[in-house]
Amino acid sequence: MCRLMGYVSHEVTTFPRMAGGDFQNFVDLSSVHCDGWGVATIDHGQDKVQLVRAAQMAHTSAQFDSAISSTQSDGGLLHLRWATAGLPVSENNTHPFVYQDFTFIHNGSILPPSALDHLIDPEFAPLILGQTDSERYFYFLMTMIKKCGFVEGVRKGVKLIMESCDYSSINAMVMNEDTLVVVRENNPNRQPEWATQEYYELKYRKDSKGLVVASSGWNQEGWIEIPNHSMLSVDRKDFSTQSILLT
Numbered sequence: 001m002c003r004l005m006g007y008v009s010h011e012v013t014t015f016p017r018m019a020g021g022d023f024q025n026f027v028d029l030s031s032v033h034c035d036g037w038g039v040a041t042i043d044h045g046q047d048k049v050q051l052v053r054a055a056q057m058a059h060t061s062a063q064f065d066s067a068i069s070s071t072q073s074d075g076g077l078l079h080l081r082w083a084t085a086g087l088p089v090s091e092n093n094t095h096p097f098v099y100q101d102f103t104f105i106h107n108g109s110i111l112p113p114s115a116l117d118h119l120i121d122p123e124f125a126p127l128i129l130g131q132t133d134s135e136r137y138f139y140f141l142m143t144m145i146k147k148c149g150f151v152e153g154v155r156k157g158v159k160l161i162m163e164s165c166d167y168s169s170i171n172a173m174v175m176n177e178d179t180l181v182v183v184r185e186n187n188p189n190r191q192p193e194w195a196t197q198e199y200y201e202l203k204y205r206k207d208s209k210g211l212v213v214a215s216s217g218w219n220q221e222g223w224i225e226i227p228n229h230s231m232l233s234v235d236r237k238d239f240s241t242q243s244i245l246l247t
Contacts (some may be wrong), residue, residue: 001195003080003217004202005030006173008180008236009210010011012043012072018212025218027068029080030058036081036094037064040103041073046177046234047101051095053079074238075180077173079105084133087113092130097138099127101176104141106134107200107215108169108186115165116140137161141174143179148172149234151244154181158231158246162214168192169200173213180234182213184226185246202226211239 005026007018016023030037038053052067058080079095087093095105111114113133117125123146124139144160145153154174161170162185169186184198203223204213211234214220226232229245 001033001082001084001109001169001192001199002105003033003215004105004107004173005078005212005214006076006105006175006180006182007210008044008075008213008234008239010239011209012074013209014071014078015039015078018209019214022219023153026214027059027064027080029217033080033082035083035089036063036079036091038079038081038094038105039071039076040070040096040098040105040175041076042101042103042175042177043074044177049098049101049103051096051098051103053091053096055089055091055094056162057236070083073212075175077103077175084109084113087131088166093132093135095134097135099124100141101137102142102145102174104138104172104174106137106169107171109133109169110137110161110170111166111168113180114163116161119143119160137170137172141172142160150176150179151181151242154183155231155244155246158183158185162246166190171200171202171215178236180211181238182226182232182234183246184228184230184232200228204232206239206241209225211241220235
């Protein structure tokens with residue numbers, strides 16, 4: 001299980017500026033989500049993702065502090081990892097995952113981790129370096145994006161997982177130079193006993209600076225919840241949003 005944060009902004013900025021004064025409270029969630037952190041940024045109109053990640057606890061990591069303070073971008077994803085039982089703590093298993101100008105983070109589990117292997121295009125299969133369901137989820141979505149385009153590929157891919165896989169949550173954020181897509185989909189019948197329904201909530205705030213979206217567990221007063229079984233698509237050119245039902 002993991003914590004997610006993403007933003008797109010009108011100007012080059014940082015995660016703390018976009019998230020606001022409670023950003024450190026989000027970072028403190030890594031005392032539980034302690035198996036790794038990662039930061040990926042890609043500026044609008046650019047085609048190269050900048051990635052820094054490590055299999056460390058974020059709130060005690062000098063490398064994390066350095067990465068966050070030096071991040072300057074108009075779009076980024078941040079991930080705090082709590083490894084699924086049985087999956088190793090390693091850099092290859094640490095989010096975000098990156099392909100060309102796409103980057104991806106996930107919270108939840110698809111069981112077994114290899115469930116999507118047969119659906120991943122042979123072009124992408126050799127790129128899988130770790131053992132996680134999350135990395136396979138990413139390359140399965142890349143397979144669908146290749147066939148159907150970005151937003152429709154994510155929608156169809158998530159629908160297929162919902163219809164054919166055993167999963168607790170497939171909450172995710174996918175970003176490229178033009179678009180941010182946020183997936184909110186958890187299965188109430190498969191959530192761990194310790195997890196409240198609020199654990200899987202994703203909320204966003206849109207203002208004059210741009211849009212920031214994040215997992216629960218810290219102060220998000222006044223933020224808008226993304227309903228379960230839906231996607232939020234954000235156009236990075238004009239910051240228009242579209243809510244898309246998955247059911």
